[in-house]
Amino acid sequence: MDLTPARHAISGLVPREVWVPASAEAVAEAVRECAAARETLAPWGGGVALPHERAPDRCERALVLGALDAMVSYEPDDFTLTAQCGVTIAELRETLRARGQELPLEAPGEERATLGGVLAANASGARRLRFGAPRDRILGARFVTGDGVLARTGGRVVKNVAGHAVHRLLVGSEGALGVFVEASLKLLPLPPSRAALTHGADDALLGDAARWSAFPRRECAVLTVLGPRAAPSYTVPGAPFTIFTGFEDDAARVADGVRFCEGALGASRARRDGHDVPPLWRELAQLEEREGTRLTFTSAHRTPDAIAFLAGHAVAETLVFHAAHGRLHLWPAPQDAPALLALAASHGFTPIAARGVALSPRPSSGATRALRVRISDALDPARVFALGDRWRER
Numbered sequence: 365m366d367l368t369p370a371r372h373a374i375s376g377l378v379p380r381e382v383w384v385p386a387s388a389e390a391v392a393e394a395v396r397e398c399a400a401a402r403e404t405l406a407p408w409g410g411g412v413a414l415p416h417e418r419a420p421d422r423c424e425r426a427l428v429l430g431a432l433d434a435m436v437s438y439e440p441d442d443f444t445l446t447a448q449c450g451v452t453i454a455e456l457r458e459t460l461r462a463r464g465q466e467l468p469l470e471a472p473g474e475e476r477a478t479l480g481g482v483l484a485a486n487a488s489g490a491r492r493l494r495f496g497a498p499r500d501r502i503l504g505a506r507f508v509t510g511d512g513v514l515a516r517t518g519g520r521v522v523k524n525v526a527g528h529a530v531h532r533l534l535v536g537s538e539g540a541l542g543v544f545v546e547a548s549l550k551l552l553p554l555p556p557s558r559a560a561l562t563h564g565a566d567d568a569l570l571g572d573a574a575r576w577s578a579f580p581r582r583e584c585a586v587l588t589v590l591g592p593r594a595a596p597s598y599t600v601p602g603a604p605f606t607i608f609t610g611f612e613d614d615a616a617r618v619a620d621g622v623r624f625c626e627g628a629l630g631a632s633r634a635r636r637d638g639h640d641v642p643p644l645w646r647e648l649a650q651l652e653e654r655e656g657t658r659l660t661f662t663s664a665h666r667t668p669d670a671i672a673f674l675a676g677h678a679v680a681e682t683l684v685f686h687a688a689h690g691r692l693h694l695w696p697a698p699q700d701a702p703a704l705l706a707l708a709a710s711h712g713f714t715p716i717a718a719r720g721v722a723l724s725p726r727p728s729s730g731a732t733r734a735l736r737v738r739i740s741d742a743l744d745p746a747r748v749f750a751l752g753d754r755w756r757e758r
């Protein structure tokens with residue numbers, strides 16, 4: 365692990381110091397020390413996403429959670445697990461796979477991405493609609509507030525109704541409200557059967573709404589569209605778009621899904637089954653970390669025809685659209701971003717994240733902003749978290 369400050373810059377903003385606490389108590393101590401010095405810090409997981417995010421106004425310290433990587437308890441019979449938040453997603457996956465279980469999340473760079481980072485971003489991959497996001501899987505957590513209190517929220521078991529679900533509030537708070545040190549999660553059994561189909565699509569097929577209309581009822585685990593240069597090694601050569609469709613269930617339902625899909629789209633160009641399928645979902649998650657100016661949108665659209673308006677646009681070359689849950693990633697030339705934002709908005713796509721260009725603040729109501737400030741006042745009264753401004757302004 366390279367612990368130099370230069371390796372912990374956020375879009376060029378280099379912290380003065382890098383701290384690597386070895387225990388939850390040491391995390392609390394570090395936050396208290398930072399608050400007392402009236403300085404700010406950013407929690408760091410594996411650093412997959414953070415170096416590319418918009419720099420805050422100041423950040424004197426990087427708080428690296430990598431040393432907190434222990435598995436605290438694993439109860440396969442109850443489908444629950446508690447782990448420290450510096451553990452990597454890849455390590456969790458291997459532990460669970462040995463018992464025929466999974467935490468159904470894919471993150472870019474999963475060999476480095478940590479549980480804490482994925483929880484803080486509420487990040488998940490192409491299977492989000494079918495299997496849920498981190499906020500759906502968390503049961504409880506230990507975390508450190510901005511005034512350095514080591515707190516516990518929720519529990520370690522599924523049936524737990526005590527207190528407010530602060531752990532769910534912290535999921536997606538992007539290191540702005542607290543530092544996750546430990547989390548309890550509910551797991552799933554590995555699906556008995558999986559299949560992934562690859563189809564090429566031209567503009568006409570992509571835009572054929574009638575053909576896609578039955579897909580949402582089929583509950584595909586994945587329905588993802590790639591532009592021809594999104595990932596050359598597995599897009600269909602010569603096709604303007606490549607479609608990946610995934611089914612995960614008992615064998616009869618998977619076979620039924622495959623029949624339906626090939627009936628609607630024709631014979632597939634490639635098919636993967638069983639253990640060969642999850643690596644493909646991880647490769648799709650990895651595409652999100654492509655270099656360059658990136659715009660990420662959410663939408664209520666659930667079928668590929670929703671992006672037909674991009675056919676012929678330069679940005680279609682590298683697009684990634686997880687149609688099952690309406691998440692679109694585009695990598696425009698920086699000067700094209702404003703026009704693209706307007707075009708996408710006119711087709712029902714709302715920007716939720718950007719790299720390399722500034723998004724105008726979301727038009728959240730005054731009441732929402734006031735609530736964010738009150739939450740932040742309660743959890744981070746000294747404003748020690750460097751990324752707090754960004755969260756409060758959203």
Ligand SMILES: Cc1cc2nc3c(=O)[nH]c(=O)nc-3n(C[C@H](O)[C@H](O)[C@H](O)COP(=O)(O)OP(=O)(O)OC[C@H]3O[C@@H](n4cnc5c(N)ncnc54)[C@H](O)[C@@H]3O)c2cc1C
Nearest residue numbers: 409410411412413414478480481484485487488538539544
């Ligand atoms: C706003 C945002 C939204 C994202 N949405 C998605 C998505 O939907 N799907 C997807 O696949 N990927 C998404 N990502 C990428 C996602 O961050 C990475 O997949 C994953 O978080 C990387 O893990 P990491 O450990 O490398 O985190 P880092 O890159 O180190 O940090 C990511 C964020 O998490 C915070 N953080 C890290 N560890 C902790 C901790 N222990 N406690 C509190 N905060 C912590 C950081 O301060 C930072 O804000 C998103 C990233 C961001 C910043």
